[in-house]
Amino acid sequence: MKLSRGEAKLKYAILIFIFTLSVKTAAASAELTYRILERQPQTLNNFVQGLEIFQKKLYLSSGGYGESSLRRYDLKSGELELEHKISSDIFAEGLTIFKNQLYLLSWRNKRAMIFDPKNFNLLSNFKIPGEGWGITHDETHLIYSDGTDRLRFINPASLKIDRILHVRDGKKRVNNLNELEYINNNIWANVWLSNRIIVIDPQSGIVIAFLDLYKIVREINSSSSSEVLNGIALDSNEKHIWITGKRWPWRFKIEISEAIPTEMKNTLK
Numbered sequence: 001m002k003l004s005r006g007e008a009k010l011k012y013a014i015l016i017f018i019f020t021l022s023v024k025t026a027a028a029s030a031e032l033t034y035r036i037l038e039r040q041p042q043t044l045n046n047f048v049q050g051l052e053i054f055q056k057k058l059y060l061s062s063g064g065y066g067e068s069s070l071r072r073y074d075l076k077s078g079e080l081e082l083e084h085k086i087s088s089d090i091f092a093e094g095l096t097i098f099k100n101q102l103y104l105l106s107w108r109n110k111r112a113m114i115f116d117p118k119n120f121n122l123l124s125n126f127k128i129p130g131e132g133w134g135i136t137h138d139e140t141h142l143i144y145s146d147g148t149d150r151l152r153f154i155n156p157a158s159l160k161i162d163r164i165l166h167v168r169d170g171k172k173r174v175n176n177l178n179e180l181e182y183i184n185n186n187i188w189a190n191v192w193l194s195n196r197i198i199v200i201d202p203q204s205g206i207v208i209a210f211l212d213l214y215k216i217v218r219e220i221n222s223s224s225s226s227e228v229l230n231g232i233a234l235d236s237n238e239k240h241i242w243i244t245g246k247r248w249p250w251r252f253k254i255e256i257s258e259a260i261p262t263e264m265k266n267t268l269k
Contacts (some may be wrong), residue, residue, distance in 0.1 A: 039213035050095035051231035067093035084120035105132030
């Protein structure tokens with residue numbers, strides 16, 4: 001069937017629109033640069049699952065059946081101030097502090113626990129679907145990962161799932177999402193078994209930037225495949241980020257040297 005001139009123009013315009021949209025969707029994320037400001041020693045017993053800074057204290061959750069714990073450190077000195085052992089049937093995962101309550105995930109128990117960050121007293125717990133890996137918040141919702149490409153947004157009042165976000169880099173879904181932190185209106189995530197931290201647009205789920213920490217991982221030089229990069233904590237007082245890994249001897253304070261290009265974020269939405 002022969003198209004009229006008007007129909008041909010419309011078809012051509014549609015093809016151009018589809019091509020442009022596909023290019024934007026597949027656009028590469030921006031690589032951020034960083035520099036190390038400080039190294040702080042930590043015990044090798046820290047099988048780090050979650051990292052958080054709150055009121056000039058560093059909170060850390062350490063995992064493992066029969067080994068899980070919550071720990072609070074003085075941020076400046078790095079000295080341990082408080083430790084709380086978790087029940088031996090629970091593998092502790094990520095943590096976050098929201099409205100003066102500490103939320104701790106369990107790996108396969110399908111529940112999250114709420115503690116008082118002052119003394120680590122258990123306040124309550126609630127059920128979650130699937131596994132728990134990393135957790136953060138955006139001031140309105142708790143956001144947690146389960147080791148897939150999914151991020152679930154929990155209403156803190158009802159403790160129900162309001163929405164699920166699928167994360168992708170271009171057209172490819174990003175699995176193994178682990179520890180999370182909410183920084184500058186974006187979700188930062190460790191990707192398990194990789195040297196990268198990715199920056200996720202919380203509306204679209206698109207990866208808009210990434211941080212390659214290969215040099216730090218190489219410096220650690222771990223011989224164990226389980227001792228991977230894991231742990232992101234924003235120090236909002238200094239605008240720096242602390243990162244670490246599972247059974248790493250050091251925590252690193254880093255400064256991000258390059259901001260996420262605004263035009264890229266707008267393009268990828």
